[in-house]
Amino acid sequence: MEQLKVFLDESEIPRQWYNILADMPSPMSPPLHPGTGQPVGPDDLAPVFPMNLIEQEVTTERWIDIPGEVLEKYLLWRPTPLYRARNFEKLLDAPVQIYYKNEGVSPPGSHKPNTAVAQAYYNKAFGIERLSTETGAGQWGSALSMACQMFGLECRVFMVRGSYEQNPYRRMMMMTWGANCVPSPSNLTEAGKKILADDPDSPGSLGIAISEAIEDAVADEKARYSLGSVLNHVLLHQTIVGLEAQKQLEQIGVYPDVVLGCAGGGSNFAGICLPYVRDKVHGKDIAIVAAEPTSCPTMTRGPFAYDFGDTAMTTPLLPMYTLGHDFVPAPIHAGGLRYHGMAPILSHLVKEEVIEARAFDQIETFSAGVQWARAEGFISAPETNHAIAAVVQEAQRAKEEGKEKVMLFNWSGHGLVDLAAYDAFLSGKLTQYELPEEEIQRALRAIEKFPKP
């Protein structure tokens, strides 16, 4: 029998996260205070995040020890298996080997708990009693709900009202783990009340939900805010994925030619690729490819600029690829990829041409995802289907070039709670979104006056 999976023993789980800030090919621009235009310091962030995570956000230490309490929770589903997609390889009939990390085996079904568990731990250790966050489709909110339950923290999740109503399973998951899931806009915050006063039927947006979650956290000194992507410490926690993959591939004597993942805010992609970015910065010949949606083409069509991380302009100005903080992406099913910006670390690496970005239309991604499900069995999250579409494209190129290629990608989550999207695709109801250049230009005008990184 041909081997399909590589497991690591629990004793082989990595004991440290990898911090790419120790190996960046050139210095990054700092986040700026929007009022003063000066770099933000730890004290500016103290009402929002606990100091131990703020320290992690800025440290340039290469290796950060994973606390024992976090490792203990990781072991509930980690190390995750590394798979070889032999059936999909046969289907593609190209000279490729395709390996993937199955992050869908976690209780909420995605990579998100890798940082949720760590953030809950550090907040608890800092004496915090409650976390507040926002969620769109619900992957992040459900992961943080589980993590808070594990460390005895209260959890409040502001969920975009449209998703709250359309995807009830995710909020039920949060309730099952004991969290308080609130449709946003809500009457719990001034930001929410203001929106509701103007439009009592507002479906909400991720931008509004972020504003509510931050306001809710800052107003309560025993509470802090938690973010599931974009920030340096979030990417740091996700490197456990790539570090495990490196160990697993070493076990079978394989080194990839291409590392791929889908990218919305960037956390799952960073998780698999940053340990390989380190190799590349030190001279290794390897391609690193991020897949994003054509309807929200941050890296492929946006400029590298300073912009707010949220629509309501409450965060520091971050140096990143952006479509403008008031850009509203089309309602594609990959809710986790509908973000106007991109993690500053990944943005910097794209600008430095260490990472390459490509955009895929959602019909192309679901077509790849259905082929995948029929060959490999597992049904992928709509976000993950973007990575699979990139894998298909790479395989076609390998075939055309007659060149053998080893690929590694992050199968970031399963799609069992996103089946309505498959239904829409299979019954021909999915929309292809052509994004007019004017729409991007309009959104970008909102950031013209900001400093340039």
Add this chain to the structure above:
Amino acid sequence: MEQLKVFLDESEIPRQWYNILADMPSPMSPPLHPGTGQPVGPDDLAPVFPMNLIEQEVTTERWIDIPGEVLEKYLLWRPTPLYRARNFEKLLDAPVQIYYKNEGVSPPGSHKPNTAVAQAYYNKAFGIERLSTETGAGQWGSALSMACQMFGLECRVFMVRGSYEQNPYRRMMMMTWGANCVPSPSNLTEAGKKILADDPDSPGSLGIAISEAIEDAVADEKARYSLGSVLNHVLLHQTIVGLEAQKQLEQIGVYPDVVLGCAGGGSNFAGICLPYVRDKVHGKDIAIVAAEPTSCPTMTRGPFAYDFGDTAMTTPLLPMYTLGHDFVPAPIHAGGLRYHGMAPILSHLVKEEVIEARAFDQIETFSAGVQWARAEGFISAPETNHAIAAVVQEAQRAKEEGKEKVMLFNWSGHGLVDLAAYDAFLSGKLTQYELPEEEIQRALRAIEKFPKP
């Protein structure tokens, strides 16, 4: 760090299924032809099942080789991890060790593909081109859809209309794997047409769906029928679960005092317990406990009798615990446990007092399931929560007796597509079903005239 999981290498996957018929403590009564009252022979079953599976149904060989093509598909998710539920142990604060097999890691999220893949393979090998089956909540239908796709068979699933409408995610899963999922009653069969003529809005029932699937299969010589539980060959295929568990527990030097599982038709419970039943029959001191719902208390309140396997009286008469083939269980969320009968093999072992059965109310089971989810992370299928309730009960007994106990149970599936049930429980909307004795007696009158086993 304390170990939580035991993996088996792919090379250690069992190469044979275990057949309990070689080790039964006493002879079983045969299935009877309802017309003649004589034991059914292979030819009676030939229009319904392929001959290679009929042979497996009756063989008394102890070990049956697993075909290479089946093993290859098993490896997509098998061997499944054996977990120790340390966090749940701490919560229960009892002198127990709790181990479980995580069958939720399969693509459809349950143990069902263990037999679906085998049945699809044998049908394909026999030259069959299409399988027909029924499904209630959808676990079985989705598993068979995936298996048929893997072996290039067409698949038609008659899904009880009530579930088809209330649980759209399962039918979307079937569609994604390329199956044709039809709400039952349908206009595709005479049985369906007859029901629809009387009641165009009929919500359907498992009994009607079975009748439609059998009629559909028998009418097409290139098609056969497939059943997801109850029959000997189905239980045989599921023994891979218990055989793996035995290897994994041996690896850490553990032998269980109690083996538990939930039982509807009996397949997941048989899967984990039959290899241990073999040990017990050969003198080992071990308790084997089946958990069923109080609303459908087949083994705890029904007689051991000959009865039809389906409501429409199309199957042979099976010797089993039964509540009568026209018993209609209350609409509990554990759809997979709403079956009036029980696998003849398990029924025989209950009658011989090798296996003990206990009944649990659904509120008790969800209470156990929510505690589990908050301690262990994973959200269980409503069926699986019955096994967890039995584990809680055993732990309480161990505490009262001051006796150490090692438990092993089958965590037969996750509940991510059943979250509406958790929502009902958490918002206090779940009903406790008290089943009046008269209701059972009424249903049993329908089988009074059958021969006694």
